Amino acid sequence: MKTYRVAVIGLGVGRGHIEEAWATLPGQFELTVVCDLDAGRRDSVAQEYGCDASDDFDAVIAREDIDIVDICTPPALHLPQVESALSAGKHVICEKPLAGSLDEIERLELAERRAPGVLMPVFQYRFGAGAKAARRIIDEGIAGKPLVATAETHWFRDAAYFDNPWRGNLRAELGGTMTTHAIHIHDMMSWLMGPVEAVFGRMATRIHDIETEDTASASVAFASGALGSLSACTGSHDEFSRLFMAFEHVSFETTRAPYAVGRGPWTITARDPERQARCDEIARACADTPERFTGQMMAFHDALEAGAPPPVGVADARAAIAFLTAFYRSAATQRQVTLPLSDTDPARSGWLPAAS
Ligand SMILES: NC(=O)c1ccc[n+]([C@@H]2O[C@H](COP(=O)([O-])OP(=O)(O)OC[C@H]3O[C@@H](n4cnc5c(N)ncnc54)[C@H](O)[C@@H]3O)[C@@H](O)[C@H]2O)c1
Known part of the structure; x- marks a missing residue:
């Protein structure tokens, strides 16, 4: 090794x-x-x-x-x-x-x-006992088709947090709470639910005197036909992250740990006892999965040793950036934006206002 x-x-x-x-x-x-x-x-x-x-x-x-x-x-x-x-x-x-x-x-x-x-x-949230069990249950076909998801990133950031030259500065940070905070849970959501096909977004800056959004919500449609509602805010005194996903046969709910969404145990509920037993068995088998940076870097080492692609790749970042592109375009125009963008769409060059 x-x-x-x-x-x-x-x-x-x-x-x-x-x-x-x-x-x-x-x-x-x-x-x-x-x-x-x-x-x-x-x-x-x-x-x-x-x-x-x-x-x-x-x-x-x-x-x-x-x-x-x-x-x-x-x-x-x-x-x-x-x-x-x-x-x-x-x-x-x-x-x-x-x-x-x-x-x-x-x-x-x-x-x-x-x-x-x-x-x-x-994308360290993907690593942990809850995320691993959910992924396996979905991959084994136990969950059935995805129906609906809610993803919440409700954190608190005080003025001292923004006393750092890049934070809250659009050109240095590239975006606000959707880019810097909620990107993780949205990555996790589409990793488990499938690709996002349409986005309607709204955003506001309501808490600090910054250039970037600190409050946001979005309605999404997945390519599978499933639907999702997302919200993010950096003024929530109750700090938590939560992803809920209903599939045809199984529902998944994360813990409320704000910075370790992949951590288990998730609440995994099946309607029929046989599926529940299989879900419980998988969750038990995944219980010791290393989480966050430990989990991601261990998986990176395994991939390097095997000559395999890294456990998170540029295609995953591409999906996150495509979602952000659609979100910011929609928030600016108040129209739904569909993905993928055409090869000639000017939004491919980013969502920041043109430099004056
Ligand atoms: N994955 C996560 O959970 C997570 C958490 C926090 C931040 N981040 C991301 O990590 C990045 C850094 O965030 P942060 O909160 O650590 O910011 P930070 O401002 O606390 O730290 C950034 C550091 O980079 C240094 N730096 C700047 N330019 C440099 C250069 N040219 N060469 C060497 N050092 C340089 C700065 O001096 C600073 O110490 C951001 O992209 C942020 O979105 C990710």
Whole structure:
């Protein structure tokens, strides 16, 4: 088994990747260097974990002893940094949102095809006992056809959270609570329910003096004919995430853990006792599944060792970016937007207003 040497770029949530994965899976990964413009952040992590520290992204990705570059910088930096790290021959992991438009996703697909390394976007909610059991129950045909879903991302963010130059800034963050927070549960929803085909969205900025939306709702139709209602807000004093999905034979409901939607046990209810027994059996078999960054990075290691595609790929980020494209277009025009967009649709270049 190979131990892959990792460079982490950006030490906000990047520190979480280290705590949950890079520093706790020693046979699989070795944290080799951390990179941040903030000297306090990089020195404290380097001291705690005994790795190198740098403020120079280009120098870090040029190092021959690095196998994986884990990009955890603000959103607008993802595209150029992922392209550079792939060109440098590394495997690349990147936080969400992977890019700000479908055109940019295409650039990254091309960059990955041309590079020796692979690109894995971070969608850590998919990892955990609840998500794994649901996926298996659906894949085995026990649940039947999807009918309806509700996805809620109700969190609280105070003014101090936005006291960071990229947060709340449309061009740096690329979007508000739908892009930065609810992207995870919406990824999970379409991973389990199937692709989204039509979106009607509404959004508002009601809590802080920021450029991005902090309150949003959407009505979606899935390609299967199932329907969904989504809401997201960063002013909810009761902080929770919740995904409910009714299928023909089985209903699934997550816990309310705000930041670990994949965590079990989910409430999985079948109408008939035989299906219930099979669901319970699967849930028991999945109970010890590693969750969040631990689960995703372990699965990444397995994929690298097997020469298989990463457990989350650019196609998954493409679906998330397509949904956001449709959501923002719909919120701006107050018309339903259908997916996929045509090859010539100008919305493929993104949802930010044209620079003046
Ligand atoms: N998956 C998740 O659950 C999750 C959670 C939080 C944030 N995120 C995502 O992670 C990214 C970072 O968010 P955050 O909350 O950690 O932000 P943050 O501002 O706390 O941290 C970003 C860090 O990147 C550093 N940085 C900026 N430019 C750099 C450069 N050129 N080279 C090296 N370092 C640089 C900054 O100094 C800062 O320390 C965002 O895309 C965000 O959406 C994901």
